[in-house]
Amino acid sequence: xxxxxxxxxxxxxxxxxxxxxxxxxxxxxxxxxxxxxxxxxxxxxxxxxxxxxxxxxxxxxxxxxxxxxxxxxxxxxxxxxxxxxxxxxxxxxxxxxxxxxxxxxxxxxxxxxxxxxxxxxxxxxxxxxxxxxxxxxxxxxxxxxxxxxxxxxxxxxxxxxxxxxxxxxxxxxxxxxxxxxxxxxxxxxxxxxxxxxxxxxxxxxxxxxxxxxxxxxxxxxxxxxxxxxxxxxxxxxxxxxxxxxxxxxxxxxxxxxxxxxxxxxxxxxxxxxxxxxxxxxxxxxxxxxxxxxxxxxxxxxxxxxxxxxxxxxxxxxxxxxxxxxxxxxxxxxxxxxxxxxxxxxxxxxxxxxxxxxxxxxxxxxxxxxxxxxxxxxxxxxxxxxxxxxxxxxxxxxxxxxxxxxxxxxxxxxxxxxxxxxxxxxxxxxxxxxx
Amino acid sequence: xxxxxxxxxxxxxxxxxxxxxxxxxxxxxxxxxxxxxxxxxxxxxxxxxxxxxxxxxxxxxxxxxxxxxxxxxxxxxxxxxxxxxxxxxxxxxxxxxxxxxxxxxxxxxxxxxxxxxxxxxxxxxxxxxxxxxxxxxxxxxxxxxxxxxxxxxxxxxxxxxxxxxxxxxxxxxxxxxxxxxxxxxxxxxxxxxxxxxxxxxxxxxxxxxxxxxxxxxxxxxxxxxxxxxxxxxxxxxxxxxxxxxxxxxxxxxxxxxxxxxxxxxxxxxxxxxxxxxxxxxxxxxxxxxxxxxxxxxxxxxxxxxxxxxxxxxxxxxxxxxxxxxxxxxxxxxxxxxxxxxxxxxxxxxxxxxxxxxxxxxxxxxxxxxxxxxxxxxxxxxxxxxxxxxxxxxxxxxxxxxxxxxxxxxxxxxxxxxxxxxxxxxxxxxxxxxx
Numbered sequence: 001x002x003x004x005x006x007x008x009x010x011x012x013x014x015x016x017x018x019x020x021x022x023x024x025x026x027x028x029x030x031x032x033x034x035x036x037x038x039x040x041x042x043x044x045x046x047x048x049x050x051x052x053x054x055x056x057x058x059x060x061x062x063x064x065x066x067x068x069x070x071x072x073x074x075x076x077x078x079x080x081x082x083x084x085x086x087x088x089x090x091x092x093x094x095x096x097x098x099x100x101x102x103x104x105x106x107x108x109x110x111x112x113x114x115x116x117x118x119x120x121x122x123x124x125x126x127x128x129x130x131x132x133x134x135x136x137x138x139x140x141x142x143x144x145x146x147x148x149x150x151x152x153x154x155x156x157x158x159x160x161x162x163x164x165x166x167x168x169x170x171x172x173x174x175x176x177x178x179x180x181x182x183x184x185x186x187x188x189x190x191x192x193x194x195x196x197x198x199x200x201x202x203x204x205x206x207x208x209x210x211x212x213x214x215x216x217x218x219x220x221x222x223x224x225x226x227x228x229x230x231x232x233x234x235x236x237x238x239x240x241x242x243x244x245x246x247x248x249x250x251x252x253x254x255x256x257x258x259x260x261x262x263x264x265x266x267x268x269x270x271x272x273x274x275x276x277x278x279x280x281x282x283x284x285x286x287x288x289x290x291x292x293x294x295x296x297x298x299x300x301x302x303x304x305x306x307x308x309x310x311x312x313x314x315x316x317x318x319x320x321x322x323x324x325x326x327x328x329x330x331x332x333x334x335x336x337x338x339x340x341x342x343x344x345x346x347x348x349x350x351x352x353x354x355x356x357x358x359x360x361x362x363x364x365x366x367x368x369x370x371x372x373x374x375x376x377x378x379x380x381x382x383x384x385x386x387x388x389x390x391x392x393x394x395x396x397x398x399x400x401x402x403x404x405x406x407x408x409x410x411x412x413x414x415x416x417x418x419x420x421x422x423x424x425x426x427x428x429x430x431x432x433x434x
Numbered sequence: 435x436x437x438x439x440x441x442x443x444x445x446x447x448x449x450x451x452x453x454x455x456x457x458x459x460x461x462x463x464x465x466x467x468x469x470x471x472x473x474x475x476x477x478x479x480x481x482x483x484x485x486x487x488x489x490x491x492x493x494x495x496x497x498x499x500x501x502x503x504x505x506x507x508x509x510x511x512x513x514x515x516x517x518x519x520x521x522x523x524x525x526x527x528x529x530x531x532x533x534x535x536x537x538x539x540x541x542x543x544x545x546x547x548x549x550x551x552x553x554x555x556x557x558x559x560x561x562x563x564x565x566x567x568x569x570x571x572x573x574x575x576x577x578x579x580x581x582x583x584x585x586x587x588x589x590x591x592x593x594x595x596x597x598x599x600x601x602x603x604x605x606x607x608x609x610x611x612x613x614x615x616x617x618x619x620x621x622x623x624x625x626x627x628x629x630x631x632x633x634x635x636x637x638x639x640x641x642x643x644x645x646x647x648x649x650x651x652x653x654x655x656x657x658x659x660x661x662x663x664x665x666x667x668x669x670x671x672x673x674x675x676x677x678x679x680x681x682x683x684x685x686x687x688x689x690x691x692x693x694x695x696x697x698x699x700x701x702x703x704x705x706x707x708x709x710x711x712x713x714x715x716x717x718x719x720x721x722x723x724x725x726x727x728x729x730x731x732x733x734x735x736x737x738x739x740x741x742x743x744x745x746x747x748x749x750x751x752x753x754x755x756x757x758x759x760x761x762x763x764x765x766x767x768x769x770x771x772x773x774x775x776x777x778x779x780x781x782x783x784x785x786x787x788x789x790x791x792x793x794x795x796x797x798x799x800x801x802x803x804x805x806x807x808x809x810x811x812x813x814x815x816x817x818x819x820x821x822x823x824x825x826x827x828x829x830x831x832x833x834x835x836x837x838x839x840x841x842x843x844x845x846x847x848x849x850x851x852x853x854x855x856x857x858x859x860x861x862x863x864x865x866x867x868x
Contacts, residue, residue, distance in 0.1 A: 084737075098535060108737035189636060189769070192733040198628040224762040225733070299626040299659070303518075303542035328658040332844055335623070343777045410766055 006031035010212035011073045011161040011219070018061075018072040025061035025072030029054050029116055032074050036119075036159045042140055044133040045154035047079040048086050049119035057116040068113025069222055075110055076154045076163030076209075079120040080127050080197040083107055090197055091123040091132050091147075094308040104195025106164060106206055106223060113222040118160050121150030124371065126301065127166060127199045130313035131371050138180055138399050142364040145175035146371035148209065152179040155209045162210045162219060168199040168293060170360075170377030172207045173389040177402025178364035178372065180391040182423075184208045184216050185377075187410045188384035191223045200296035202335065203289065203381055213420050220412075231420050234353070237270035238418045241352040243406075244275075246283045247375060252362025254395030255376075259358055262392060262403050262426060266356070269425045276355070278379070279348070281341055286375045288334040289382035295331040298323025342383040342409060349408035354418045359404035363395035377404065386412040388419045392426040440465035444646035445507045445595040445653065452495075452506040459495035459506030463488050463550055466508050470553075470593045476574055478567040479588035481513040482520050483553035491550040502547025503656055509544055510588045510597030510643075513554040514561050514631040517541055524631055525557040525566050525581075528742045538629025540598060540640055540657060547656040552594050555584030558805065560735065561600060561633045564747035565805050572614055572833050576798040579609035580805035582643065586613040589643045596644045596653060602633040602727060604794075604811030606641045607823040611836025612798035612806065614825040616857075618642045618650050619811075621844045622818035625657045634730035636769065637723065637815055647854050654846075665854050668787070671704035672852045675786040677840075678709075680717045681809060686796025688829030689810075693792055696826060696837050696860060700790070703859045710789070712813070713782070715775055720809045722768040723816035729765040732757025776817040776843060783842035788852045793838035797829035811838065820846040822853045826860040 006028045009017070017023045033051045040046055054074070061072045082088050082100040084107075089095045102108075107117060122132040124146040134149040136142040137157035144153045148165030152175030155163050165172040167185045176183025184207050191206040198204060208219055214231055221228040242263045248256070267273040298305070298320045304312065305320050312320070348355070358376045365372055380387045386409075389402035405422065407415025440462045443451070451457045467485045474480055488508070495506045516522050516534040518541075523529045536542075541551060556566040558580040568583040570576040571591035578587045582599030586609030589597050599606040601619045610617025618641050625640040632638055642653055648665055655662040676697045682690070701707040732739070732754045738746065739754050746754070782789070792810045799806055814821045820843075823836035839856065841849025 100535075101532060102741075103737045105733050105736055108740060109733065112736065112740055192730065193635065194632040194734040195737075201627065202623060224765075225758065226762040296626065299543065300539050300628040302539055302546065303537045303629075306542060306546055307536075324659060328660040331658075336844060339777075343773075410770060 007035045011215040025058035029058035045150040047120045071114030074116045074118040076121045076160040082195040091125045105192040130315045145178035147171040168203045169374035173377045177360045177389045180400030183389040187386045198300045200293045238353045239272045241276035243355045243357040258393035285382040286378040294323035295326045355406040359389045359402040363399040441469045445649040459492035463492035479584040481554045505548030508550045508552040510555045510594040516629040525559045539626040564749045579612035581605035602637045603808035607811045611794045611823045614834030617823040621820045632734045634727045672787045675710035677789045677791040692827035719816040720812040728757035789840040793823045793836040797833040
């Protein structure tokens with residue numbers, strides 16, 4: 001059996017080995033730091049890293065009895081999430097060197113469960129569209145996607161087993177799909193978002209980037225405070241609705257091929273796969289989501305807009321101007337519409353466990369300026385459903401192309417169970433990736 | 435015509451007089467500060483007040499052209515809301531002297547519209563149930579209610595025309611009812627809550643304490659960014675559902691009398707008043723709201739719980755322990771239930787403009803330890819409907835007893851329009867308060 005470098009282990013396996021005495025928190029942290037030392041000049045996934053501070057945390061872990069499920073597990077934290085011992089700089093010179101007084105709730109939760117906060121990962125400017133310095137670790141000439149660019153890239157490049165990301169449009173799923181990791185956006189509100197810089201409060205969702213789907217179960221047990229049970233596989237063949245969406249014709253060939261191939265092979269493996277049409281009302285959801293995003297963001301950021309406008313990017317200023325000009329009545333109508341669609345979304349899942357649908361337009365865009373289009377994930381963010389991207393396919397440049405599974409509102413457990421089956425099925429040795 | 439002291443004017447009237455040159459921001463601010471100087475040793479509504487800083491803001495207003503609808507209007511800010519130039523101490527020694535780096539969105543919005551941030555008003559500990567030092571200005575031997583104790587008391591005592599409050603249960607409406615001012619909790623999410631310390635994110639709502647209902651319209655125009663139009667009176671007799679709720683029998687006589695009297699007199703004045711029963715499912719809403727509150731609060735506060743437990747009150751620790759022990763599945767079931775009730779609540783309003791319902795159990799409790807029971811307001815907070823308390827009646831000790839009007843989800847304009855008619859009708863010269 002091949003020896004896997006400690007930095008390549010899943011969070012689950014790190015925790016298991018430390019608990020059993022096979023390794024130590026210091027050894028794992030050192031392995032992660034070595035990988036960062038070797039590769040981060042090129043990938044630039046980290047906005048802040050202090051090796052000494054990380055090793056102090058690891059040493060403190062090794063010196064005491066385990067106090068939680070994440071004892072000794074290094075994690076990355078997107079740099080819009082407050083940390084009491086590291087700067088939180090929001091990808092913006094407005095917050096250069098800013099040190100909040102306390103940890104965000106999620107950071108305090110994982111710390112209390114024994115996790116090591118390895119460092120802060122690059123975010124686009126205020127989790128918007130203006131990119132940070134991060135490159136795609138699969139090919140440095142391509143974008144990692146945004147806004148959780150550093151979290152996805154760091155996990156993909158084996159610098160850390162898991163990292164926090166946030167999604168207001170497709171900011172967890174898109175970089176995960178581009179970098180080739182799993183991105184999970186739970187049902188809106190599942191993980192506590194206190195201490196996370198708001199983008200648009202009706203949409204902002206805290207989630208995860210991982211390489212191993214079981215790590216979602218591990219972290220969720222800490223973040224929602226429930227006992228840890230292994231993620232079960234579905235008992236029968238899952239019922240999957242293949243939803244191409246009205247945007248299908250404009251998707252790139254590799255995305256169409258990934259979704260079609262997944263549908264065929266999952267059906268062959270025993271899933272009941274049926275084509276379903278997106279309800280007509282949903283076709284407006286992405287436009288409405290953009291409206292809500294601009295309206296809310298322009299209010300959240302009114303302070304920075306007035307006091308530090310010259311430090312904001314042109315892209316950010318354009319969003320602010322759009323948002324400030326939107327009539328309140330349009331915002332209320334948009335909120336009503338998304339709430340109605342969410343409420344009615346249960347009907348979609350009456351005979352289905354999950355939807356299978358495109359995640360991104362195609363492979364990551366070339367260059368670092370264009371972080372890609374959020375639209376395929378935006379539909380589901382707008383109506384708060386749980387979604388996951390799985391790195392099951394690749395495209396013409398050899399870069400990852402994710403597929404997206406969408407679950408019923410607040411039925412995350414079923415989504416994750418089916419997702420585990422899907423990724424195991426599509427990655428089976430007989431598989432022939434596109 | 436009697437001359438009204440400047441500190442007794444409404445925000446609307448302050449803005450009008452300054453705009454017309456009849457008075458200045460400095461004169462108004464001085465009047466408010468004089469009132470505070472005279473009375474706040476007894477009322478203790480303010481957690482932080484710096485007269486020099488307030489006057490500097492006022493002088494700056496007077497030195498320049500008006501830039502918004504609140505030019506020169508002093509406002510109070512509940513002390514869980516971030517201010518860049520004053521401490522934000524959360525009613526807790528954990529945050530003694532804490533100075534956040536930036537204004538909360540709502541503070542930045544009103545500042546940008548010309549408002550003077552007069553100071554920070556007392557909150558109960560983290561907007562929970564452990565009281566602050568504030569007394570009820572109507573009788574110092576009685577509670578002002580909580581958690582927005584200082585905001586309600588300061589407005590009631592003519593120290594400031596309006597103040598921000600927040601509500602997670604009944605924290606705007608209850609102190610307003612006890613102190614004798616108007617309390618307004620908009621539809622959840624209407625005012626931007628970025629920069630406000632979270633209690634329970636699914637419930638927390640930013641709102642207002644005012645003496646004059648037109649001030650709600652003025653402040654809303656700034657906070658949602660729409661043009662200012664005077665609050666219209668309803669065109670016909672409003673359709674009012676008198677909802678006694680399943681808690682009616684346990685309400686105190688003065689609350690029953692206030693609601694019954696309002697029903698009779700509003701009917702006589704032309705409203706169509708019909709008794710309605712609260713839907714059976716709603717009778718569990720307050721229990722579910724408490725569950726959601728404890729669950730979410732215990733996650734939001736995990737940082738303080740671990741690092742500063744000895745500085746937390748016993749009451750707060752009890753909420754934390756309850757919340758941390760709640761199973762995730764119960765929380766999800768509770769969220770589902772409140773969402774279903776909210777979605778179905780439109781049906782309640784098919785033939786009604788507003789509900790008329792108790793606001794508080796009765797008059798304010800004696801002493802400062804017991805801030806009163808949130809239950810009559812908690813139903814509606816749980817399902818995010820807009821509500822307003824109106825100081826229309828009084829009780830056996832001569833203290834105010836508010837009534838509550840509840841509006842359709844996201845139909846705040848209609849609620850406010852009817853509320854204006856109700857308060858004008860019940861305060862008419864012919865009225866005979868209980």
